[in-house]
Amino acid sequence: MVPDNNFVQDDVTTLEDYLAAIQNRKWVVLATALAFLGLAYWLTSSTQDTYTAIGEIEVGLSPVNSTNQNLQAGNLELERSRLIGNTISNEVAQNLRAQGYTVRAADLRRGIDVSFVPQSQRLDLSYSDIDAVFAADAVNTFINTYVDTRQTEAEEWYDVRIAALEEQIATAVATQKELEQERAVQVAIRSRTGATAIEVTQAQDEISAIQTDINALGSEIRTANTELNRQQLARRSLGSAASVLLAADVPTSPDGIPRIFILAGALIAGLLFGTAAAFLIERLDTTARDESDVALALGARVLASVPAFPLGNRSGTSSAIMLSEDRKPRLAISREAFRRLRSSIQFASASSGAEVFVFTSAFPGEGKSVAAANLALALAQSGKHVALVSADMRRPTLERILGVPNHEGLSDFLGGRSEMELKSIEGVENLWFVPAGPPPGNPGELLGSVQFETLIKELRTMASYVLIDSPPVLSTADAATAAAAADGVVIVVDSRRTETDDLLKVRDELERAGSSIVGAVVNRTRARRGIFSRRDAYAYYETGQS
Incomplete structure (x- = not known):
């Protein structure tokens, strides 16, 4: 554009300026938009879609690792480490191989992500893979394996103690029976006819000592029975040491922004960038x-103003379009432009001679x-x-x-x-x-x-x-x-x-x-x-x- 030094005006960009730039440089806008769209299509096509399956576990009460043999809530940081540790991941890999997947425990440990919400008893699991079905199966296998393992550990904790108490009681009862038999022998010696005073005194001392042991064993048996009853009751009333809050479903959409949104965004960005480029070129163009x-x-x-001729009328005698009878719209418009030029020349001639x-x-x-x-x-x-x-x-x-x-x-x-x-x-x-x-x-x-x-x-x-x-x-x-x-x-x-x-x-x-x-x-x-x-x-x- 030509600056006019005779006056000063605010150079304010209006919507009309942008529309004019788009009109004059529409190929710049179109080429930029197509370039952005093509780049987005190539990027989205060159990368494989991944799918993430998610699941949740509620960590319940368990006596395992309890300091006072009472049920207590699990340490989520510790449970998280156990969940992604070698023991569970190896078992998960074995279970998945049984389902027909070819997978290694090390790959599972790298793929599984476990987090927890503070002040809660919830573990959140997620697994990403290009196979949506496998991602869901991996999460669910981790969940089930962990839940079964933790529940089994809690039950085994009680079973071991119950078995130990039962063995303690059985041993005490057997020992008590042996002592009672030995006491009966000493009573017979003490009551035998012709027993000397010394023999009677010795037998009485033995009877007293045996009775003391029998009484101690009886007390031990009663205490053990009380503890056994308590452990059996706790075993019967044991709830879920871990449970499934959310089983993983097969994800239906890939991770990240959907491809159609990326392509649409790239097209919009291309149009905006192309419009800006067209406007800049328009401003710099003199x-x-x-x-x-x-x-x-x-x-x-x-x-x-004479529009551009068609390609076939730009040289030689074909450019004398006023002699042409071709009724194509573009030539008709050009002929009309020269008639307007004729009128302008005639007017200029009439007004100035x-x-x-x-x-x-x-x-x-x-x-x-x-x-x-x-x-x-x-x-x-x-x-x-x-x-x-x-x-x-x-x-x-x-x-x-x-x-x-x-x-x-x-x-x-x-x-x-x-x-x-x-x-x-x-x-x-x-x-x-x-x-x-x-x-x-x-x-x-x-x-x-x-x-x-x-x-x-x-x-x-x-x-x-x-x-x-x-x-x-x-x-x-x-x-x-x-x-x-x-x-x-x-x-x-x-x-x-x-x-x-x-x-x-x-x-x-x-x-x-x-x-x-x-x-x-x-x-x-x-x-x-x-x-x-x-x-x-x-x-x-x-x-x-x-």
């Missing part, structure tokens, strides 16, 4: 794309010759007498567009080698054409000669309009020289590559030469069809008449 840019740079109004116009551009290849040729045809088709001069003797183009041989022409006349002979265009009335002729060695001097000025004056008397196709302004000085014989200059601007800085230079060059810029033709503009526009809207142009 190409004169819009009519306002061109008008501000040249200090003249835009006479018409201008009759001779030089067509030029900043650089070669911007479409000045095509614009001049089609405008001349449009004016002639409206009944106006037109003279078209091919003054770009360095690179003559009008001859190819109009299909006229370039054996002799303007260069011969200005060089004094022949008389000027005007050519007519087959099938076109009211149009005279001056070919460029063979390339001379001094085209600039010839355009500044009295002969050229005389030729233009003569053409003024013959035609209503004289259109001169001159070389680009920034390539040679020929355009400024030719403009001295004209009433005004029309600048053809390629909206896809002409920089605003170059237009400022064109303006300076022509102003220094004393030439007046009548207006500009914005060439090869982008089609701006809305999302909801209909193709049959172009039917108006297809049936339009000159």
